[in-house]
Amino acid sequence: MARYVITGTGTDIGKTVLSAGLCGFLGYDYWKPLQTGVAGNLPNAAIGKAQHPLPDTDADVITRLAAVRSYPETWALTQPLSPHRAAELDGISIDPDRIDPPADDALIIEGAGGVLAPVTRQVLFADLFARWQIPVILAAGTGLGTISYSLTALESLRARGVPVHGVAFIGEDNPDNIATIGQIGRVRVLGRLPILPTLTRDSLQAAMAQGFDKGDFA
Ligand SMILES: Nc1ncnc2c1ncn2[C@@H]1O[C@H](COP(=O)(O)OP(=O)(O)OP(=O)(O)O)[C@@H](O)[C@H]1O
């Protein structure tokens, strides 16, 4: 059992779907400390729930795609923006010291956005990961551009002394891009999750079993 942080080369790369896959594959719990883009810290009445059905949080997606336990977000902010800005617009002051991983030794922790997304204007996610010293899995694409995105993310993490467990790829097969990132990045290639035409618990777990090896995780 272990704890892993899932970060990415950017937002929308597939961290949540990968997290759901890993939680189901390994039987781990899930935590998204900072969620933006949902009706969060404002009372639902203030939002007018009837007019604005709440969009899914990442934890909602995890529940749908993996039958695992999710811990509550430390902050759930209304605007679909970078946490530092979403917090300002909600009149919330994020205290990075309050973002403390649960004492659960079978846990997937998802960041927000990419490696250097701001938690506040002074603290980036990579700084938080450095405080935690929990091994990080980088979610990366497989297409054109992913080599630089991935090597840049790895360099940002290593410059802060963040332990890197490996890279998990999301996208269509691209053997040379994947091998090149592993070689130049001196990083473990954990596997690849293709883009699934239908995203269900079963289709996700079938893809995880095909694309990953449990032996690469504690
Ligand atoms: N392997 C996949 N197969 C099919 N759809 C996928 C896959 N991975 C991601 N998606 C879709 O791509 C979109 C972005 O994925 P996801 O929400 O996991 O990104 P993210 O990196 O977690 O984003 P955020 O930075 O907002 O947390 C979603 O609509 C998701 O359903």
Ligand SMILES: C[C@H](N)[C@H](N)CCCCCC(=O)O
């Ligand atoms: C709203 C989005 N889906 C994510 N939750 C947060 C993305 C943060 C991006 C920060 C940046 O511009 O790099």
Ligand SMILES: [Mg+2]
């Ligand atoms: Mg996500």
